[in-house]
Amino acid sequence: MNLKKWQTLQFCSLGLLPVEYAKDFYRFLRYGKGSLFAPLERRLYFDIILTAHTVEKGLSLAKPRPFFGKQNIRLLNQMLLAYKVQHADFAVNMSCHAIAEYLHFHEENHLTDSWLEEVQKYLHDWSDKFKGLDPGFGKVRDVSRVFENIDQRNYGYAEFLQSRFSCRNYDQRPVPIDIIEEVVKTAQQAPSQCNRQSPKVHLYQNQAQIREILNIQGGARGFDDRTPNLFIVTSEITAWSASSSRNQDYVDGSLFAMALLYSLHAKGIAACPLNMACTNSKEKRVSVLAQISSSERIMLMISFGFPESSAITAAPSPRKHLNKTLITH
Numbered sequence: 001m002n003l004k005k006w007q008t009l010q011f012c013s014l015g016l017l018p019v020e021y022a023k024d025f026y027r028f029l030r031y032g033k034g035s036l037f038a039p040l041e042r043r044l045y046f047d048i049i050l051t052a053h054t055v056e057k058g059l060s061l062a063k064p065r066p067f068f069g070k071q072n073i074r075l076l077n078q079m080l081l082a083y084k085v086q087h088a089d090f091a092v093n094m095s096c097h098a099i100a101e102y103l104h105f106h107e108e109n110h111l112t113d114s115w116l117e118e119v120q121k122y123l124h125d126w127s128d129k130f131k132g133l134d135p136g137f138g139k140v141r142d143v144s145r146v147f148e149n150i151d152q153r154n155y156g157y158a159e160f161l162q163s164r165f166s167c168r169n170y171d172q173r174p175v176p177i178d179i180i181e182e183v184v185k186t187a188q189q190a191p192s193q194c195n196r197q198s199p200k201v202h203l204y205q206n207q208a209q210i211r212e213i214l215n216i217q218g219g220a221r222g223f224d225d226r227t228p229n230l231f232i233v234t235s236e237i238t239a240w241s242a243s244s245s246r247n248q249d250y251v252d253g254s255l256f257a258m259a260l261l262y263s264l265h266a267k268g269i270a271a272c273p274l275n276m277a278c279t280n281s282k283e284k285r286v287s288v289l290a291q292i293s294s295s296e297r298i299m300l301m302i303s304f305g306f307p308e309s310s311a312i313t314a315a316p317s318p319r320k321h322l323n324k325t326l327i328t329h
Helices: 005-030 041-062 069-081 092-108 114-129 146-151 159-163 177-187 206-219 248-266 282-289
Strands: 199-204 228-238 270-275 297-305
Touching: 041 069, 041 092, 041 146, 069 114, 092 114, 114 206, 159 248, 177 199, 177 248, 199 206, 199 248, 199 282, 206 297, 228 248, 248 270, 248 297, 282 297
Parallel strands: none
Antiparallel strands: 199 228, 228 297, 270 297
């Protein structure tokens, strides 16, 4: 095949993109969480988990704001009262224990308000409706010794992988560039389809710029002003051709991002991945502000830094039972 024929075939394959995107749209319309065609219990299950996790995240901050999350907790109550536990009890367990921790936080800090009586009633109603709660759910984790154990090589490989957590409490030092280069070099060993190596990682250490970027991203409220270092992971669109590989930039970018998180973890650097589930216009705003080429698709952001010297806590982020993830055939 000569170069001209190769270019022609590449261009012609673009013609299939509308068909494939139409099929993608149909599947999302049929099964997506926002679709009225998808089963209600399944949609409630995922939204209950998402809403309960906002409570967990709030409690894991260095200084949780008293009485935070009223709107989300009221919504959580409505969803749980409409939910049938026979579908899956994981979401219920997670919610009940997140709210129990929420009440415990306020009690421990001697904070009182009529709002807490409302929350207590929610928990009572849920406990009456749903029986057999797992007491292991919902505890904010003390992860202060994780990096000490990594430094002392007290973890085997599986334990190291299981020890990773999302941290939102950093001291304010920028991570030295030589350490960052080591981290990224290690992450470059992530698998890449046909060794394309389409991912890139953009580094930001100016706190004013970071805060402006995170204000657009919108998911780092509560610690956006205390994030001393930020990665934006992208993937080069030009590495992929047309219809059959239309989503592969996300695959390569995500594999690289996971390797990046573990590489930071191995260096004793705390990190938190931040999603870029947003519209094209919002992504464009981030790209302009962050000086990222339009030929790169933004996968996600990663806030990171050396952990605070004080006790480090993390959201519980419990994992569902293995038989709900591993499907044997």
